[in-house]
Amino acid sequence: MRDKWKSINLVKIADIKRGLPSQDLNYVENTNEGIRLIRINDFRSDSPKYIIETEKTQKLTIKKGDILIAGTGATAGISFLVNDLWDGLPFSYNAPRIRVKKGNDKNYVYYILNSSKIKQQQNRLFTGNAQPFLDTRAIGSFKIPLPPLPEQQKIAEILSTVDAKIEIIDQQITETQELKKGLMQQLLTKGIGHTEFKDSVLGKIPKSWEVVKISKVADVKGGKRIPKGESLTEEKTSHPYIRVADMFMGGVSLEKILYVPENIFPIIKKYTISKDDLFISVAGTLGIVGEIPNELDGANLTENADKLSNIKISKLFLLQVLLSPIIQTAIEREKTNNAQPKLALAKIRSFEIPKPSKEEQLKIAEILSTTDKKLEVLSEKKTTYQELKQGLMQQLLTGKVRV
Numbered sequence: 244m245r246d247k248w249k250s251i252n253l254v255k256i257a258d259i260k261r262g263l264p265s266q267d268l269n270y271v272e273n274t275n276e277g278i279r280l281i282r283i284n285d286f287r288s289d290s291p292k293y294i295i296e297t298e299k300t301q302k303l304t305i306k307k308g309d310i311l312i313a314g315t316g317a318t319a320g321i322s323f324l325v326n327d328l329w330d331g332l333p334f335s336y337n338a339p340r341i342r343v344k345k346g347n348d349k350n351y352v353y354y355i356l357n358s359s360k361i362k363q364q365q366n367r368l369f370t371g372n373a374q375p376f377l378d379t380r381a382i383g384s385f386k387i388p389l390p391p392l393p394e395q396q397k398i399a400e401i402l403s404t405v406d407a408k409i410e411i412i413d414q415q416i417t418e419t420q421e422l423k424k425g426l427m428q429q430l431l432t433k434g435i436g437h438t439e440f441k442d443s444v445l446g447k448i449p450k451s452w453e454v455v456k457i458s459k460v461a462d463v464k465g466g467k468r469i470p471k472g473e474s475l476t477e478e479k480t481s482h483p484y485i486r487v488a489d490m491f492m493g494g495v496s497l498e499k500i501l502y503v504p505e506n507i508f509p510i511i512k513k514y515t516i517s518k519d520d521l522f523i524s525v526a527g528t529l530g531i532v533g534e535i536p537n538e539l540d541g542a543n544l545t546e547n548a549d550k551l552s553n554i555k556i557s558k559l560f561l562l563q564v565l566l567s568p569i570i571q572t573a574i575e576r577e578k579t580n581n582a583q584p585k586l587a588l589a590k591i592r593s594f595e596i597p598k599p600s601k602e603e604q605l606k607i608a609e610i611l612s613t614t615d616k617k618l619e620v621l622s623e624k625k626t627t628y629q630e631l632k633q634g635l636m637q638q639l640l641t642g643k644v645r646v
Contacts, residue, residue, distance in 0.1 A: 248388055250389070251386070252383060252387070253385040253387050254384070256346075257352065260379070262303050262333065262335045263299065268294050269295040270292060279293055280332070281305060283314075283316055287318065294333070303340075305329055305334050307325055308324070310340070311334060312356065312377065319365070322357050324349070347392065348395040348399050351396070351398055354398070355640055356385070361387075364385055368381050398639045398640065398646060401639065405628055406632070412624055416618060416622070427563070431564060432446060434599055437449035443597075444595055452597050453597075454598065455598045457592055461553060463591050464588075466549065468546040470510055473507050476504055479502055480505055482503040482505070483500050484542065485539060485545060486501070490524055490548070491533065492532065493566070494536060495522075495535060497536065500539070514543055516542060519554070521565065522544065524547060525585060526547040526585050526586075529586055532566055532570075556601070557605050560608040569596060
């Protein structure tokens with residue numbers, strides 16, 4: 244540690260307190276009858292729960308600048324800095340409150356608690372526990388690198404600036420996603436420049452459009468698992484294997500691709516997918532659809548996905564239809580109707596889709612693809628700033644670089 248930096252236990256600079264235990268909670272459905280309770284679930288999603296306000300709930304509250312830490316569960320160890328929206332609200336037992344004492348910067352402590360240094364300490368505490376758990380004594384024992392207050396403030400300011408940029412990008416991503424939803428609704432039901440419409444199984448569509456089953460515009464075929472007892476390999480062979488885990492909406496990630504061993508390939512060599520095809524996941528997570536990147540042209544396809552090949556309409560238009568509520572809502576119905584969600588080949592073939600003229604298909608696909616490209620650029624930009632933040636945290640929160 245550089246000069247003037249100290250290493251101290253968190254409990255020396257913060258008050259750490261458990262929230263409301265379950266026996267003290269009386270939940271209510273009507274938000275007008277209760278007050279919001281802040282729980283671990285609220286760290287990553289907005290799914291509010293409300294409780295009846297009592298003397299106990301009034302005593303155990305959080306304020307802006309407090310830090311909450313997930314004390315158990317899958318997110319154990321994740322910290323959250325309390326904002327204006329949560330100011331004055333009660334908090335649950337499994338989300339202990341950390342209130343930084345005067346003379347130290349709460350934002351700096353928040354960044355430290357989310358750093359790799361603290362994660363390593365948490366992992367040691369979790370070892371041997373079936374369910375990760377952090378009690379207040381364990382949290383208080385965290386060793387915190389502590390520079391002088393002005394340096395704490397400067398470090399927090401730098402990292403907060405990067406966080407603000409990431410937040411702006413997140414907002415732009417959300418806005419672009421909403422724009423695409425609106426464009427899909429308009430273009431895939433009303434088309435471009437039409438004035439006459441007709442009723443169909445898909446609702447009102449332009450008079451010149453058709454409604455066809457997927458089987459009329461593409462062949463739908465399944466993938467294949469590797470033989471029982473055999474395994475995929477990380478060692479690169481000539482035969483990449485695409486799993487559902489590699490898929491995302493729109494395409495396939497190359498990051499963790501596994502390969503078929505050369506001695507196994509002859510057994511499953513017929514079950515490949517090309518860059519001219521589309522895929523749809525049919526087991527596990529249903530309805531992930533996308534294109535195959537050039538690098539995976541001819542790859543083997545998992546049995547948990549099907550391919551749409553020999554496509555007779557615009558491939559990009561069909562992709563946008565598969566991504567749209569027209570197909571995704573139909574898939575959701577299948578999830579609800581089946582105890583073990585799985586999409587049968589016959590079901591996919593029977594899905595009905597709109598079919599404009601080839602010229603209009605291309606125009607619609609181009610417009611929607613433009614928003615996809617914008618989302619891709621924003622996603623890459625966000626990743627760049629996240630990597631910048633990680634690098635800065637590594638340098639600044641260890642004293643390797645002084646500010």
